[in-house]
Amino acid sequence: MSAHSDLIARLPKAELHLHIEGSFEPELMMAIAERNRIDIPFKTLEEAKAAYDFSNLQEFLDIYYQGMNVLRTEQDFHDMTWAYLERVRQDNVVHVEMFFDPQAHTERGVPFGVVAEGILAALKRGEAELGITSELIMSFLRHLSEGDGFVLLDESIPWHEHFIGVGLDSSEVGHPPLKFKGLFERCRELGFKLCLHAGEEGPPEYVREALLDIGADRIDHGNRAMEDPALIQVLRDTQTPLTNCPLSNLSLCVLDDLKKSPVKTQLEEGLLVCVNSDDPAYFGGYMNQNYEAITDALDLSADQIIQLARNSFTGSFLSQSQKDLHLSEIDRVIAG
Ligand code: ADE
Ligand code: ZN
Numbered sequence: 001m002s003a004h005s006d007l008i009a010r011l012p013k014a015e016l017h018l019h020i021e022g023s024f025e026p027e028l029m030m031a032i033a034e035r036n037r038i039d040i041p042f043k044t045l046e047e048a049k050a051a052y053d054f055s056n057l058q059e060f061l062d063i064y065y066q067g068m069n070v071l072r073t074e075q076d077f078h079d080m081t082w083a084y085l086e087r088v089r090q091d092n093v094v095h096v097e098m099f100f101d102p103q104a105h106t107e108r109g110v111p112f113g114v115v116a117e118g119i120l121a122a123l124k125r126g127e128a129e130l131g132i133t134s135e136l137i138m139s140f141l142r143h144l145s146e147g148d149g150f151v152l153l154d155e156s157i158p159w160h161e162h163f164i165g166v167g168l169d170s171s172e173v174g175h176p177p178l179k180f181k182g183l184f185e186r187c188r189e190l191g192f193k194l195c196l197h198a199g200e201e202g203p204p205e206y207v208r209e210a211l212l213d214i215g216a217d218r219i220d221h222g223n224r225a226m227e228d229p230a231l232i233q234v235l236r237d238t239q240t241p242l243t244n245c246p247l248s249n250l251s252l253c254v255l256d257d258l259k260k261s262p263v264k265t266q267l268e269e270g271l272l273v274c275v276n277s278d279d280p281a282y283f284g285g286y287m288n289q290n291y292e293a294i295t296d297a298l299d300l301s302a303d304q305i306i307q308l309a310r311n312s313f314t315g316s317f318l319s320q321s322q323k324d325l326h327l328s329e330i331d332r333v334i335a336g
Contacts, residue, residue: 002292004305010333011305012326014095014312015088015276015287017220017243019139019169020119021068021101022279023084032079033070040070052282057201057252058171060282065104072110077118084280085126085134091287094326097135097316098123099167099195103144103152112152116159135317137195139167140183142175149183153190164317165193165217168210172202177209177216184214193217193317195243199224200254204231211240218243218315223254226262232269241272241315246294247285248278258297267304274312306334 002008026048033040042048054060071077081098088096098119105115116136123134138156140149156163166187168180177184177196184194196210200221207225210216211234222242225231235242244263249255266273275294280286285293295305313326 002295004295004300004302005288005292007302007305008288008291008295009092011309012092012094012329012333013287013291013309014097014274014316014318014326015093016097016218016241016274016312016315017099017245017276017278018084018096019064019099019101019279020081020084021071021104022064022283023087023277023281024067024071024080025083025281026067028080028083029067029070032076036070036072036076038070038072041066054251054282055253057254060252060279061170064279064282068101068104069108071105072114074114074118074121077115078122081119081122082125085122085130085132087280088287089130089132093132093287095133095313095316095318097137097164099137099139099169101139101141101169102156103141103148106152106155112155112159116156116162120159120162133318133322135164136162137165137167137193138163139169140180141170142168142179142197143171146180146183149180150186153183153186160190163192165195167220168196168198169220172197172200172206176202176206177214181214188215195220197221200252204228207231211235211238216240217317221245221249221254223249223262226265232271235271236269239272241274241311242266243276243315244273244294245276245278245283246290246297247280247283250293251283258293261294261298263294263308264298264300264304267300267307272311272315273308274315275308276312306330 126132194216195218196216197220198210199207204227218241220243
């Protein structure tokens with residue numbers, strides 16, 4: 001429990017950096033493996049959790065791609081997405097802009113439509129039954145080629161109306177944003193928002209490329225941008241949202257101590273940073289646990305916590321009128 005747990009719980013929040021496959025809890029994974037008669041390397045929950053001990057991004061990704069191997073049917077993708085939505089309702093998450101990794105499924109022979117329809121069905125249900133609004137962001141795996149990305153873009157054409165944007169994730173170092181310049185240009189022409197992971201493990205140059213060469217609408221993580229004062233100035237001037245993920249940074253050893261997180265400095269510098277969970281099933285916490293951890297580590301004030309929640313809506317792809325409704329709800333909660 002954090003000193004500000006009550007405030008954190010009461011604030012409505014948007015989640016802007018969440019990989020739906022990273023919300024796949026081992027309990028559900030084991031149930032779906034049994035349903036689909038697939039062998040998994042874990043016999044018990046404890047064994048699964050014991051394997052979730054990473055010292056860098058790649059070690060995590062190896063387990064993450066292995067875990068999603070049991071997902072085969074629309075029902076599986078629905079159930080995973082629904083479980084996430086039910087869970088974050090408890091954390092007062094009222095809007096989510098969710099990544100999914102289609103190439104991690106299509107390359108196993110699962111058709112794109114199975115993945116998309118399963119997730120979309122749960123998102124629709126989430127709005128109707130839980131009041132959580134959502135958008136979907138289709139991510140390209142950066143360890144694959146730009147050509148592979150173009151194949152995915154073509155394959156996904158029948159569903160384009162259902163995605164607000166495209167992302168870039170997976171192994172960062174050695175796969176700079178410029179590797180995908182042509183692909184993102186095409187995505188921009190198609191009207192997609194561009195969200196790029198940059199500066200998680202990769203150098204500040206990757207954030208610079210994402211921002212200045214690609215024209216990213218949002219930077220996911222962006223921690224290492226803080227090494228470059230000129231880049232900080234650009235982030236401030238453009239108010240480009242930074243989706244920070246505290247427990248992820250700690251689990252993947254991007255930081256050895258959350259006290260070294262850039263979040264407080266970013267707030268003080270007037271950058272549009274918000275807090276997110278990234279892959280909550282793997283990193284030990286959903287939205288409010290991320291808020292609590294960063295609040296305690298950096299001794300954030302109530303005003304700074306409120307600013308983070310406000311930034312989550314300001315940095316979203318909601319319309320201005322929808323943002324205004326959420327921001328006035330925050331005002332109402334604080335006043336109460
Ligand atoms: N895919 C899922 N989580 C990721 C992360 N933290 N960084 C890069 N790719 C990811
Ligand atoms: Zn991520």
